[in-house]
Amino acid sequence: MDFLSDTVALSRMQFALTAIFHMLWPVLTTGMGIYLVIVEGMWLKTRNPDYYHHARFWAKLYVLNFGIGVASGLPMEFQFGTNWAPFSEAVGDFFGSILGFEASMAFMLEAGFLGIMLFGWERVNPVIHYFATIMVAFGANLSTFWILAANSWLQTPAGGEMVNGKFVVDDYFQAILNPFMLNSVSHMFLATLETSLFVIGGISAWYILNKRHEAFFARSLKIVLATAIAVTPLQIYVGHLSAEQVADYQPTKLAAMEAKWETSPAGQPAPWSVVALPNNQTEQNDWEISIPNGLGYILEFKQNLSKPVLGLKHWKPEDRPRMVGLIYYSFRIMSGIGFFLAGLMGLSVIQWLRGKLSPEAIAEQKWLLRIWILAAPLGYIAVESGWIVRCVGRQPWVVYGQIRTADGVSHLPASEVLTSLLIFTVIYTALFICALFFGSRIIRQGPNLELPVPGVDTEPVAETTPAEFVPDQRPVEAEQ
Amino acid sequence: MENLEHFLAQVWFVILALFLFLYVMLDGFDLGVGILSLTSSNDDRRDILMTSLGNVWDANETWLVLMGGALFGAFPLAYGTILNALYIPIFGMIFGLIFRAVAFEFREHSTNKVFWNVAFGVGSFMAALFQGFALGSILEGIKVDEAGHFIGTMWDWFDWRSLLVALTLIQGYVLIGSTYLILKTEGELQTSHYRTAKLAAWTTLLGAIFITIATPVVYENARAKLFHQPEVYLFAVIPVLGVLLIWLLIQSLNRKAETTPLVWTVLLFLLTFVGLGLVVFPYIIPPGITIYQAAAAPSALVFMIIFIGFLIPIMLFYNIYNYIVFRGKVAGTHYGE
Numbered sequence: 027m028d029f030l031s032d033t034v035a036l037s038r039m040q041f042a043l044t045a046i047f048h049m050l051w052p053v054l055t056t057g058m059g060i061y062l063v064i065v066e067g068m069w070l071k072t073r074n075p076d077y078y079h080h081a082r083f084w085a086k087l088y089v090l091n092f093g094i095g096v097a098s099g100l101p102m103e104f105q106f107g108t109n110w111a112p113f114s115e116a117v118g119d120f121f122g123s124i125l126g127f128e129a130s131m132a133f134m135l136e137a138g139f140l141g142i143m144l145f146g147w148e149r150v151n152p153v154i155h156y157f158a159t160i161m162v163a164f165g166a167n168l169s170t171f172w173i174l175a176a177n178s179w180l181q182t183p184a185g186g187e188m189v190n191g192k193f194v195v196d197d198y199f200q201a202i203l204n205p206f207m208l209n210s211v212s213h214m215f216l217a218t219l220e221t222s223l224f225v226i227g228g229i230s231a232w233y234i235l236n237k238r239h240e241a242f243f244a245r246s247l248k249i250v251l252a253t254a255i256a257v258t259p260l261q262i263y264v265g266h267l268s269a270e271q272v273a274d275y276q277p278t279k280l281a282a283m284e285a286k287w288e289t290s291p292a293g294q295p296a297p298w299s300v301v302a303l304p305n306n307q308t309e310q311n312d313w314e315i316s317i318p319n320g321l322g323y324i325l326e327f328k329q330n331l332s333k334p335v336l337g338l339k340h341w342k343p344e345d346r347p348r349m350v351g352l353i354y355y356s357f358r359i360m361s362g363i364g365f366f367l368a369g370l371m372g373l374s375v376i377q378w379l380r381g382k383l384s385p386e387a388i389a390e391q392k393w394l395l396r397i398w399i400l401a402a403p404l405g406y407i408a409v410e411s412g413w414i415v416r417c418v419g420r421q422p423w424v425v426y427g428q429i430r431t432a433d434g435v436s437h438l439p440a441s442e443v444l445t446s447l448l449i450f451t452v453i454y455t456a457l458f459i460c461a462l463f464f465g466s467r468i469i470r471q472g473p474n475l476e477l478p479v480p481g482v483d484t485e486p487v488a489e490t491t492p493a494e495f496v497p498d499q500r501p502v503e504a505e506q
Numbered sequence: 507m508e509n510l511e512h513f514l515a516q517v518w519f520v521i522l523a524l525f526l527f528l529y530v531m532l533d534g535f536d537l538g539v540g541i542l543s544l545t546s547s548n549d550d551r552r553d554i555l556m557t558s559l560g561n562v563w564d565a566n567e568t569w570l571v572l573m574g575g576a577l578f579g580a581f582p583l584a585y586g587t588i589l590n591a592l593y594i595p596i597f598g599m600i601f602g603l604i605f606r607a608v609a610f611e612f613r614e615h616s617t618n619k620v621f622w623n624v625a626f627g628v629g630s631f632m633a634a635l636f637q638g639f640a641l642g643s644i645l646e647g648i649k650v651d652e653a654g655h656f657i658g659t660m661w662d663w664f665d666w667r668s669l670l671v672a673l674t675l676i677q678g679y680v681l682i683g684s685t686y687l688i689l690k691t692e693g694e695l696q697t698s699h700y701r702t703a704k705l706a707a708w709t710t711l712l713g714a715i716f717i718t719i720a721t722p723v724v725y726e727n728a729r730a731k732l733f734h735q736p737e738v739y740l741f742a743v744i745p746v747l748g749v750l751l752i753w754l755l756i757q758s759l760n761r762k763a764e765t766t767p768l769v770w771t772v773l774l775f776l777l778t779f780v781g782l783g784l785v786v787f788p789y790i791i792p793p794g795i796t797i798y799q800a801a802a803a804p805s806a807l808v809f810m811i812i813f814i815g816f817l818i819p820i821m822l823f824y825n826i827y828n829y830i831v832f833r834g835k836v837a838g839t840h841y842g843e
Contacts, residue, residue: 090611096564097607101600103574107589108596111656114589118582119806123813126575129568130814130821137568138824141561142831149831198809436590442660446597453601457608464615 034435036443037109040450044101045417046410047454051095053409056170056215057222058088059136059163062143064249066159070152075479076242081159082147083473084226084246087465089144094461096137098454103129109443113424113434117193120185120201121176128172136165147480155480167215174214178206180425181416182275188428205275209268216261217412221405223250223257224367228402229469231395234388238472241385247398248383251374258368265364272419273325273335276426278346279419281338282353284321285311288337295319295329304350309339347421356411356418363408370401515801517811518580519787521818525576527779529569531682531772536566538683540606540630541676542702543623551695552623556610558690558836563610565825567603579810583654583800584790591648591656595663598636605629634679638672639663645671645782646725647793654795667724674713681706682775685755685767690836696764703767704759711752714778718745721785727793728785737784744781751777 029035062081069077103125106114114122142150142158150158179185185201186194195201227250230243273280281287285304290296298320302311322329338346347353374394377383382391389395424431539555546552578585589596606629613622646667649658684703688696722729732741755770790797801807 090615092564093607093611096567097604100567100571100603101597103571103578104589104596104600106578107574107585108593111586111590114578114586115582118578118585119802122575122578122580122582122585122802123806123810124579126572126579126810127813129572129575130817133571134565134568134817134821135824137565138821138828140564141828145561146831194803195805198805436586436593437656438590438593439660442593446593449597449601453604457604460608460612464612467615 030444031440033438033440033443034432036440036447037105037435037438038431040109040443040447041105042417043447043450043454044098044105045413047458048095048098048102049409049413050406050458051091051098052166052169053218053221053406054091054225055088055095056163056166057218057220058084058091058226059159059166060219061222061226061249061253062088063160063163064253065246066156068249070156076245078479079242079473079475079477080246082477085144086468089140090461090465090468092140094457098457101450109436109438110424110434111436113429116188116191116429116434117425120179120193120195120198123198124172124176124179124202128169128176132165132168132172134165135168136162139165152481167218170214170218171211174211175202175204175207177416178210179204181210181420182206183425183428193425193428206268206271209264209271213261213264213268213412216257216264217405217409220254220257220261220367221409223254224398224401224405225403226250227254228399231398232469233472235392235395235399237389239475240389242473242475244383244385244388247388248378251371251378251383254367254371255375258364258371262364262368265361270325276420277336278338278341279353279415281336281340282347282350282419283357283415285314285350285354286335286337287311287339289340290321290331290335290337292331292334294331296321296331296335298324302354304354306348306350344422347419349418349421353415353419356414360408360411360415363404363411367401367404367408370397374398511801511804512798514804514807514811515580515797516788518576518801518807519790519797521811521815522573522576522580523779523783524818525569525573527776529566529573530779531775532562532566532569534679534775535682535686536563537606537630537634538679538681539687540626540683541634541680542683542687542699544627544631545702546623549619549623552619552626554691554695554836555687556613556626558687560610561832562828563607565828567607576810576814580802580807581790581797581800582802583795587650587654587656587791587795588644588648591658592640592643592663594660595636595640595643599633599640602629602632602634602636606633631676634676635672638675639668641675642668642671644792645721645786647727648791650791650794654791654799667720670713670716670720674710674717677706677710677713678775678778681710682768682771685771689764689768692835700759700762704756707752707755707759710774711749714745714748731785740784741781744777747777748774748781 029039062084065077065080065084068074069081106121106125139158139161142155143162146155146158179201182205183193183201184204185197185199187196188194227247230247230250233243234240234247269280269283272283285299285302287310295318297316297318299311299314299316302314302316305312319329321335322331325335326332338350374383377391377394381387420426422430422432424434536559539559543552543555546555574585605625609622609626609629613619613626616622640663643663646665648656649662651657681703684699684706687699688703691699722732732738751770751774755767755774758766758770786792788796788798790800802810
């Protein structure tokens with residue numbers, strides 16, 4: 027239990043805990059924001075009240091997730107100062123600026139228009155409301171852009187150099203457009219969208235399987251399918267591009283992802299390991315199943331490697347990531363889920379084309395609907411695994427090749443960090459249970475299809491008495 | 507060149523002061539309403555209190571996130587040192603803000619609202635209390651070495667002076683929360699907030715008098731600055747204006763005015779803020795580190811002005827628009843008759 031008195035380990039654990047927990051919520055809201063834009067747009071176009079009720083129903087889950095996302099996001103920003111003061115001082119010129127951009131351009135936009143999106147249906151006209159919904163979705167996705175730009179810079183620092191322990195930026199645009207940025211932003215954008223689509227699809231499938239509002243939820247399932255046709259294969263492609271970049275820029279991470287201890291020279295084939303038991307002490311895999319010649323095909327689509335692939339033993343132990351097994355399996359879980367979701371999407375589209383997803387027939391597709399329900403949490407697991415690969419794989423560096431994690435930590439008594447870590451663990455566990463409990467309650471209650479559609483029977487209210495109070499929707503919905 | 511560097515650091519000091527002021531004013535009434543909810547006699551009242559914040563609380567809290575990000579980028583040394591020194595108050599505030607933020611969502615779906623009522627009220631109180639401790643200990647000074655790194659201990663932030671600031675800040679939040687509720691409610695609920703506003707006005711005044719007297723008596727650094735000619739006249743004007751504003755505030759409460767109590771309170775916050783800013787300037791980690799020592803490179807400051815500066819009016823515009831859309835009284839349908 028040495029880590030209990032080790033401030034570096036405790037600060038890392040606290041950051042990992044808060045990051046892993048925080049990520050669960052914005053992953054859903056950023057993707058679902060786009061979905062809400064789609065359904066509200068369909069409503070404005072077709073004036074079909076179903077689409078309006080979709081917008082209202084999913085927005086309930088949206089706001090539940092948004093609230094927890096805001097609450098759990100606060101410690102993320104402040105920890106850079108509290109627990110990683112030397113890191114903050116060294117890279118603040120760039121990294122801090124980017125967090126400022128995220129707050130001012132993205133998060134403020136999302137928060138500023140959220141009130142109108144949730145409670146403004148009766149108070150502003152539909153076009154302004156739609157604008158607010160678009161701004162909420164745009165703000166959330168802009169957050170993804172800035173956060174991923176900042177994180178990519180930690181992976182592939184560019185645009186300046188370290189001078190006397192402080193990163194001096196020569197070119198801010200080069201720093202933002204660092205080598206990892208484009209693929210990382212795309213990979214995360216698709217990840218949030220894919221996760222949200224399968225959550226919405228899984229919940230829709232649950233309703234259909236339970237014979238509640240089958241036609242209503244067949245609609246959302248088809249919107250999900252129509253979007254996922256493009257998203258799931260594209261995500262696999264972008265993921266592959268990201269892996270190639272890791273091979274080029276972060277060879278230590280690639281070696282850990284593949285649990286590869288020995289270097290494979292250029293011009294020769296190399297095996298690719300499918301399952302293994304990496305052992306940090308003996309510096310080899312205790313046991314593994316591998317595909318001969320596989321690595322060449324994965325990296326370059328040919329048998330022989332054109333460049334050597336370095337094994338972990340190429341670096342001194344203090345220069346390579348320690349948690350090889352965690353990185354190795356996280357990578358396999360992430361990619362496995364990516365392929366599984368693409369397969370599920372393909373299968374569902376075939377059934378759709380065969381006419382099996384019509385409102386009358388869809389409830390008969392029991393096995394398919396059950397797989398969709400099981401697939402609902404998979405996106406989250408893939409995202410978390412991906413981030414473990416990304417950030418644990420970057421160790422021992424906090425800024426890859428520039429600043430070691432151990433040098434970036436604040437001088438704090440271990441007891442102080444341990445206390446805050448324990449409180450976070452308790453609070454976050456409780457919040458997670460509450461979120462599942464209240465989320466499932468919202469789902470069990472189902473959509474309120476009686477909700478009056480604005481512009482149909484409430485038009486006079488919005489038009490003639492804007493200054494008077496129109497009852498807020500919250501208490502009404504709370505009474506359901 | 508030196509002039510330009512100084513100018514840029516000053517610009518960012520003012521921008522950060524603006525963000526902090528907007529946060530203290532907006533989340534101030536937000537947290538104040540949360541603290542006042544602890545005194546609500548029934549759930550209908552709490553419904554109205556929380557509904558009055560439903561559409562604004564996260565936008566209000568975002569000013570804190572923005573202030574944090576901008577401080578990180580513009581004064582990285584101050585960001586690291588101050589947050590490192592204030593580890594316990596910062597996490598105390600964060601835990602409080604987490605409780606109250608999730609209470610908004612969970613309370614609405616919960617059948618047993620008592621727990622979330624307490625989480626909302628106590629969370630708001632905790633956030634205000636620890637913000638006060640943080641403010642108090644920054645004003646008091648943070649122990650740093652020559653490079654500006656924190657060398658104090660984990661309980662440095664806790665003493666009677668920071669406690670006094672914390673209690674006064676809570677009173678201030680209760681005051682602005684009460685005057686906001688006077689504007690947003692009617693009937694018996696409004697009447698009760700005329701009472702809380704008046705009480706908070708007196709206790710805030712009391713706290714402010716203590717702090718005004720204690721500042722030159724206890725803090726040597728401030729003393730020299732406060733009694734330096736000709737600034738001494740400026741510093742003398744601030745408490746006089748403050749007393750005047752509190753008098754106007756109490757008058758407007760006696761008249762049962764609806765809007766002016768909030769206006770006087772906001773002006774009182776602004777005045778206090780300007781006063782504190784003048785006492786602290788040009789230090790960002792009092793008593794030793796100035797904004798010029800802690801500032802990021804000029805290129806970073808320029809880059810941030812280009813990206814954030816032009817957004818300030820836009821952010822203000824849509825935040826104000828949000829308040830305009832939801833202007834007027836909160837639903838009285840559940841309550842009062």
